[in-house]
Amino acid sequence: MSEKTMWDRRHFIGSAAMTIAGAQVALSSSYSKSSSTKTAVINSPTNTSFGSLKQIEAGLLNVGYVEAGPANGQPVILLHGWPYDIYSYADVTPLLVAKGYRAIVPHLRGYGSTRFLSGDTTRNGQQSVIAIDIINLMDALKIKKALIGGFDWGARTANIIAALWPERCKAMVSVSGYLIGSRDANQTPLPPPAELQWWYQFYFATERGRAGYTKYRHDFNKLIWQLASPKWNFDDATFGRSATSLENPDHVAIVIHNYRWRLGLAEGEPKYDELETRLAAGPVITVPTITLEGNANGAPHPEPSSYAKKFSGKYEHRTITGGIGHNLPQEAPQAFAKAIVDVDRY
Numbered sequence: 001m002s003e004k005t006m007w008d009r010r011h012f013i014g015s016a017a018m019t020i021a022g023a024q025v026a027l028s029s030s031y032s033k034s035s036s037t038k039t040a041v042i043n044s045p046t047n048t049s050f051g052s053l054k055q056i057e058a059g060l061l062n063v064g065y066v067e068a069g070p071a072n073g074q075p076v077i078l079l080h081g082w083p084y085d086i087y088s089y090a091d092v093t094p095l096l097v098a099k100g101y102r103a104i105v106p107h108l109r110g111y112g113s114t115r116f117l118s119g120d121t122t123r124n125g126q127q128s129v130i131a132i133d134i135i136n137l138m139d140a141l142k143i144k145k146a147l148i149g150g151f152d153w154g155a156r157t158a159n160i161i162a163a164l165w166p167e168r169c170k171a172m173v174s175v176s177g178y179l180i181g182s183r184d185a186n187q188t189p190l191p192p193p194a195e196l197q198w199w200y201q202f203y204f205a206t207e208r209g210r211a212g213y214t215k216y217r218h219d220f221n222k223l224i225w226q227l228a229s230p231k232w233n234f235d236d237a238t239f240g241r242s243a244t245s246l247e248n249p250d251h252v253a254i255v256i257h258n259y260r261w262r263l264g265l266a267e268g269e270p271k272y273d274e275l276e277t278r279l280a281a282g283p284v285i286t287v288p289t290i291t292l293e294g295n296a297n298g299a300p301h302p303e304p305s306s307y308a309k310k311f312s313g314k315y316e317h318r319t320i321t322g323g324i325g326h327n328l329p330q331e332a333p334q335a336f337a338k339a340i341v342d343v344d345r346y
Contacts, residue, residue: 050090050105053113059136060121064113065106068093073102074170075143076340077134081152082255083221084327085111085245087238088151091333092340099341104141108153109133110254112245123250125258126268127181128275131160138168149340151175151328152299153258163283164275171288171343173336175328176297177317178307182280183264197300200224204259214252218243228299229325288314288346290339294324294331301326314346 051066066086076096078089086105093103107114108130116123134157138146147170150158156179162169163180189195203209213220222239225232260266268276289311293304304317320328320335329336 050087050093055113056137056140057117058140059133060116060118061109061133061136062115062117063106063133063137063140064115065104065137066093067102067104069097069102070100071102073100074344075141075146076101076103077138077143077146077148078103078105078329079134079148079150079154079157080105080108080111081150081154081327082258083224083242083246084152084330085242087242087245088327088330089333090330092329092337095333095337096340099337101147101340104137104143104146106134106137107245107248108157110251111248114248116250122269123253123257124269125254125256126261126272126276127156127160127258128272128279129269131157131164132272132275134161135165135168144168145170147171147173147340147344149173149329149336152326155179156181159285160279162285162287162289164278166285166287169287171346172285173290173292173339173343175292175294175326175336176301177291177293177304178285178302178310180279180282181262182282183262183276184280186262187264194300201259201263204256205263205265210252210256213255217246217252221246225327229294229296229327229331230298231296231323232325232327232331282310284310284312286313288343290315290343291317292328292336292339293317293319294326294328295319295321296323297326297328299326316342 051068053064054067055062055064078092080086080088086107089103089105093105096103109116110123110125130153138144145168148158148161149172150156152175155174155176158169158172158174159178159180162172204213221243225234225239257266261268291304291307291311293301304319308315308317318335318339320332322332324332324335
C-alpha cells in the first residue's frame with residue numbers, strides 16, 4: 001500500500017470538535033512569563049493518527065504536508081528535525097486548532113512523501129536551502145506571514161527565516177534557541193566530551209557511515225531517539241510511525257550532505273553562497289521569540305545563556321522540566337502549543 005493511500009485512510013483524531021474542551025484546559029494552565037521559566041509537564045502524548053496528507057508543488061519539491069484548522073485562521077508552520085517527522089506535532093496540532101489556528105506541518109526535503117520534481121536536482125542539505133523550501137511552500141500556499149515553530153533542523157530553519165526574511169515570520173518558537181551555523185566556526189575543535197556527542201557527524205563523514213546509515217537506518221535512528229531523549233519511554237509503534245518517513249528515497253543523501261557540509265567536507269551550491277555568508281555572520285533575530293529547552297535533552301545543544309543576546313525583539317526562554325528530551329513538541333505538546341499561543345500575543 002502506498003504511503004499516500006495509508007495517509008488518506010487516516011482520520012484526524014485531533015479535530016477541533018473532539019478536542020476543544022481538553023485543549024482549552026491544557027492551554028489555560030498557568031505559566032509564568034518571567035524571562036526564564038521552568039515548567040513541569042506530563043509526558044503523555046495521545047494522538048496516534050494525523051490528518052490526511054496533502055501534496056503541493058513548491059520550488060524544487062512536491063511537498064507532503066498536513067493542514068488542519070480554519071482556512072482563515074492565523075497560519076502556524078511547524079517544522080520537524082532529524083531523525084523525526086511530522087508526527088512530532090500530532091498532539092500539538094489539535095491544541096492549536098482548538099484555539100483557531102491554521103496549522104501546517106510539512107515533511108522536510110528527504111522525509112515522508114516530499115519528493116524532488118527533478119531527478120537532476122542536487123540533493124542538497126545545507127542550511128539555507130531548507131529555509132528556502134519553506135519560503136517556497138508559503139508562496140505556494142499563498143501565506144504571506146506565519147508563526148513558525150521548530151526543533152532541531154526545524155528550529156534552525158525557523159531561525160534562518162526569522163533572520164533573513166523577518167517579513168515572513170510573525171513570531172517564532174525555537175527549541176534549543178539559536179542554531180544558525182557557520183562552517184568556519186565548525187572547524188574549531190571542541191573539548192572531547194562535546195565532540196563525543198557529535199559521534200554520528202563523524203560517522204557520516206565516511207563512506208562506511210553512509211553505507212551503515214543506509215543499511216541500518218531503522219536501528220540507527222531508534223538509537224538516536226533513545227540517546228536524544230533518554231527519559232522518553234516511546235513504544236515501537238510511536239517510533240514506527242515516524243520511521244516510515246525516513247524511508248524516503250532521498251533521505252540518506254540529504255542527511256549525509258547536511259552533516260558533511262557543516263564540517264566543510266562537501267560543497268554547497270554557489271547560488272546560495274550569499275545567503276550562507278550572511279548566516280555565517282550570526283545575524284540577530286528581531287521577531288518576537290520564545291525559546292524552549294527540555295531538562296533532559298541528550299542531544300548536543302547550546303546553553304540558553306549563550307544565545308539570549310541573539311534575540312533583539314521581545315524574548316523569553318522556558319526550560320521544560322519533567323524529563324523532556326530533544327523531541328520537545330512530541331514529548332511536551334502542551335508546553336510547545338502554549339508557547340505558540342503566547343508568542344502570538346507579543
